[in-house]
Amino acid sequence: EKEAVDMLRRLHANGLIMIGTSPDIVETTAETPLPVVLLDRGTGQATSPLIRSDHYAGGKLAIRHLLRCGCRRPVHLTGPMKYDSARLRCQAFEDFCQLSGIEPLIFPGDYQYETSLRQARHLLREHPGTDGIFAANDLAAMAVLKACSESGIRVPDDLQVIGYDG
Secondary structure, rough: OHHHHHHHHHHOOOEEEEEOOOOOHHHHHOOOOEEEEOOOOOOOOOOOOEEEEEEHHHHHHHHHHHHHOOOOOOOEEEEOOOOHHHHHHHHHHHHHHHHOOOOOOEEOOOOHHHHHHHHHHHHHHOOOEEEEOEEEEHHHHHHHHHHHOOOOOOOOOOOOEEEEOO
């Protein structure tokens, strides 16, 4: 990201809108003289304006929807826990499951299609009673749909799937 910011400065960009993935995004943007707006990344230490999704509320809406659809054995395929987005979505899943008297089942993920496909295949094999999957992003949800298709699981008849991107 630092190289991209430097290149844009050399090209005389007037400002930056950044969706960063690096934990160093705050430091990277603080060093540039350009106006910067951060989208969904950064912390309370950011000196640039920050626009964020409410990942906890989004996670709560996702699991609540699965439960309203009749799911009683939901699973959350997470994003990488180094990101607030993944941690907050997972926390909402855990909290709402516990409030509903359901044991939360969580599988780690990384927002990537191939990893999500491997995890989805594994969880469908190891937890055949799963009736709902909250995928941490849309790529993970697509991977879950592929794994279901390979396994002869009908969505939404046999299993509900929801993906959430900020």
